[in-house]
Amino acid sequence: MTADIETHTYDVVIIGAGGAGLRAAIEARVSGKKTAIISKSLFGKAHTVMAEGGCAAAMGNANSNDNWMVHFGDTMRGGKFLNNWRMAELHAKEAPDRVWELETYGALFDRTADGRISQRNFGGHSYPRLAHVGDRTGLELIRTLQQKIVSLQQEDFRNTGDYEANIKVYDETTIVDLLKDGDKISGAVAYQRESGRHLLFEAPAIVMATGGIGKSYKVTSNSWEYTGDGHALALRAGASLINMEFLQFHPTGMVWPPSVKGILVTESVRGDGGILTNSEGKRFMFDYIADVFKDLYATTPEEGDRWYTDPDNNRRPPELLPRDEVARAINSEVKAGRGTPHGGVYLTVAGRTEVGLTTEAILKKLPSMHHQFKELADVDITKEAMEVGPTCHYVMGGIEVDPDTGAASVPGLFAAGECSGGMHGSNRLGGNSLSDLLVFGKRAGAGAAEYVDKLGKDRPVVSDAAVKEARDRSVAPFGDGGQEGAENPYTIHQELQQSMNDLVGIIRKAEEVEEAQGKIDELRERAKHMVVEGHRQFNPGWHLALDLRNMLLVSECVAKAALIRTESRGGHTREDHPVMNAEWRHKLLVCNIKDDGSVDVQEKEQIPLREDLLDLFEMSELKKYFTEAELAGRNS
Ligand SMILES: Cc1cc2nc3c(=O)[nH]c(=O)nc-3n(C[C@H](O)[C@H](O)[C@H](O)COP(=O)(O)OP(=O)(O)OC[C@H]3O[C@@H](n4cnc5c(N)ncnc54)[C@H](O)[C@@H]3O)c2cc1C
Numbered sequence: 001m002t003a004d005i006e007t008h009t010y011d012v013v014i015i016g017a018g019g020a021g022l023r024a025a026i027e028a029r030v031s032g033k034k035t036a037i038i039s040k041s042l043f044g045k046a047h048t049v050m051a052e053g054g055c056a057a058a059m060g061n062a063n064s065n066d067n068w069m070v071h072f073g074d075t076m077r078g079g080k081f082l083n084n085w086r087m088a089e090l091h092a093k094e095a096p097d098r099v100w101e102l103e104t105y106g107a108l109f110d111r112t113a114d115g116r117i118s119q120r121n122f123g124g125h126s127y128p129r130l131a132h133v134g135d136r137t138g139l140e141l142i143r144t145l146q147q148k149i150v151s152l153q154q155e156d157f158r159n160t161g162d163y164e165a166n167i168k169v170y171d172e173t174t175i176v177d178l179l180k181d182g183d184k185i186s187g188a189v190a191y192q193r194e195s196g197r198h199l200l201f202e203a204p205a206i207v208m209a210t211g212g213i214g215k216s217y218k219v220t221s222n223s224w225e226y227t228g229d230g231h232a233l234a235l236r237a238g239a240s241l242i243n244m245e246f247l248q249f250h251p252t253g254m255v256w257p258p259s260v261k262g263i264l265v266t267e268s269v270r271g272d273g274g275i276l277t278n279s280e281g282k283r284f285m286f287d288y289i290a291d292v293f294k295d296l297y298a299t300t301p302e303e304g305d306r307w308y309t310d311p312d313n314n315r316r317p318p319e320l321l322p323r324d325e326v327a328r329a330i331n332s333e334v335k336a337g338r339g340t341p342h343g344g345v346y347l348t349v350a351g352r353t354e355v356g357l358t359t360e361a362i363l364k365k366l367p368s369m370h371h372q373f374k375e376l377a378d379v380d381i382t383k384e385a386m387e388v389g390p391t392c393h394y395v396m397g398g399i400e401v402d403p404d405t406g407a408a409s410v411p412g413l414f415a416a417g418e419c420s421g422g423m424h425g426s427n428r429l430g431g432n433s434l435s436d437l438l439v440f441g442k443r444a445g446a447g448a449a450e451y452v453d454k455l456g457k458d459r460p461v462v463s464d465a466a467v468k469e470a471r472d473r474s475v476a477p478f479g480d481g482g483q484e485g486a487e488n489p490y491t492i493h494q495e496l497q498q499s500m501n502d503l504v505g506i507i508r509k510a511e512e513v514e515e516a517q518g519k520i521d522e523l524r525e526r527a528k529h530m531v532v533e534g535h536r537q538f539n540p541g542w543h544l545a546l547d548l549r550n551m552l553l554v555s556e557c558v559a560k561a562a563l564i565r566t567e568s569r570g571g572h573t574r575e576d577h578p579v580m581n582a583e584w585r586h587k588l589l590v591c592n593i594k595d596d597g598s599v600d601v602q603e604k605e606q607i608p609l610r611e612d613l614l615d616l617f618e619m620s621e622l623k624k625y626f627t628e629a630e631l632a633g634r635n636s
Pocket residue numbers: 015016017018019020021038039040041042045046047048049050051052053054055056137138173174175176209210211212221222223225229230264393394416417418419430431432433434435437
């Protein structure tokens with residue numbers, strides 16, 4: 001017992017029970033480490049469970065021309081060459097093994113006619129590459145990883161008589177602060193949602209796997225737990241964040257009815273043959289093929305449609321451009337007055353029999369979408385068009401890590417999944433997150449285990465004073481809501497969401513981002529006076545007050561980086577700097593926390609792309625992204 005608080009001691013603590021956290025936990029446990037999994041949500045209800053379309057891996061099942069090099073090229077192209085190339089390389093090379101490994105854990109993917117794992121098309125991927133289970137892939141992924149964890153617990157029971165001897169799950173438990181001994185991680189403080197009681201986890205290694213930050217935005221596909229906790233916890237512990245200006249606005253969220261605005265409409269709808277049209281009935285994406293993609297996409301609807309059945313002799317339809325391109329195009333159509341009655345565009349699978357979308361095929365391939373629209377909007381997608389528009393979906397930015405081990409700059413801190421940064425550059429391709437979770441979850445778990453081995457007996461120690469400080473800080477919001485100057489967390493959250501949506505959203509300009517920064521400063525001051533009433537047992541107002549500390553910090557990172565990057569690239573579009581600038585491609589914006597608690601953003605040079613990887617691209621393509629100086633000396 002330290003500082004009169006329930007204490008648990010582990011080798012490795014994993015914060016987050018999504019795909020990244022569970023894969024990291026499996027690796028740490030099989031490396032012989034006593035491992036805890038902490039999850040803010042219920043076990044099984046992490047964001048990964050919501051993933052629909054699939055998991056990208058160049059297995060070559062649907063087209064034997066596919067291989068890791070093509071996948072690597074697509075990922076770099078999708079990220080506009082700002083990606084951490086080593087991560088993109090490891091990801092492309094290792095994703096197939098991670099998917100096949102899932103099968104050994106018991107995953108049941110959809111199959112091709114000859115019995116291999118079925119792979120579907122997605123935006124920005126040259127070949128059908130997404131291993132999937134209908135449009136419920138994340139559910140199967142989480143189910144399988146959980147099953148593997150249970151099997152490890154059964155093994156531990158056989159050996160020790162205790163299921164939880166070496167791996168234990170603490171769900172509905174939220175980490176509020178990381179603890180350090182000198183410069184090294186020593187543990188973390190949490191509270192339990194239901195009881196409000198605090199817990200202390202002593203551990204020399206922590207893997208952050210907390211997912212994204214979408215709840216800082218008003219219209220988002222993300223659920224309640226995506227409040228940027230891991231980003232903020234790591235930042236406050238001294239780690240750096242990169243690429244925070246890059247947020248993915250998924251082109252197709254529901255726009256109607258208002259209560260479900262933002263809920264995702266999977267990209268598989270387009271991958272399987274769905275088309276986007278405006279209020280004039282025009283397939284408008286043909287007008288939005290950017291120069292860098294000109295030769296890769298069909299220029300007529302006929303060619304685009306032929307591609308579904310004959311991909312080797314036709315180019316893909318522009319509905320399958322990377323997400324940033326499609327989201328901007330939809331935004332432009334709506335702004336030009338060619339939107340639907342509810343401010344979106346139409347997405348249609350009904351009647352697309354020419355690409356194989358019969359009613360039966362729609363129901364088989366897109367059962368969740370059919371159910372979602374029928375239940376939430378009373379729209380039958382086998383007969384009617386869907387109304388869709390952009391929704392804040394994914395953060396490319398995150399904790400800066402070593403690609404091979406997932407280690408952050410703070411000794412003992414590791415990160416994987418959506419809360420880590422670098423892999424996807426300025427824009428993530430659909431399907432590349434589920435594979436990212438598996439590849440880098442495994443690597444971070446192994447990295448953490450190796451770190452613990454190297455520490456030996458010389459483990460960092462938790463200080464009672466730091467635990468008390470964390471605990472006191474977390475209960476500080478309790479008070480009398482009627483007192484003068486008291487602020488309500490729900491009001492602060494609403495104002496933050498509105499500002500981020502309107503001022504640092506899909507299209508940005510300097511004055512608006514500056515206005516957002518002013519608003520964040522104001523909200524940070526007001527947040528100091530947040531008061532929550534009642535007691536600590538299941539008190540959502542209190543939980544939100546604690547989450548806001550993280551959302552405000554992460555929003556400050558997004559706004560500050562968005563102001564500094566004076567170009568448009570991937571998930572960062574500046575109306576006042578509309579062009580991609582090669583001088584910015586080799587620069588990262590790195591966020592750190594200053595002594596006064598505010599965010600400092602500095603430019604940092606990217607490590608140049610390795611020569612053999614550069615050789616995978618045509619010179620004509622590289623010229624679109626790189627400066628002349630960077631390409632000097634290469635054969636044109
Ligand atoms: C609707 C939807 C559909 C998607 N479809 C696809 C797809 O088809 N293919 C694809 O590749 N990607 C898809 N994505 C993206 C992908 O699902 C996510 O990027 C990915 O699941 C993130 O996984 P993760 O393991 O990093 O985090 P998550 O799965 O979100 O897990 C985060 C975990 O951290 C926990 N947590 C957070 N904060 C704390 C804290 N303070 N203390 C303790 N625990 C904490 C949460 O409770 C949760 O357990 C989709 C996303 C959405 C929203």
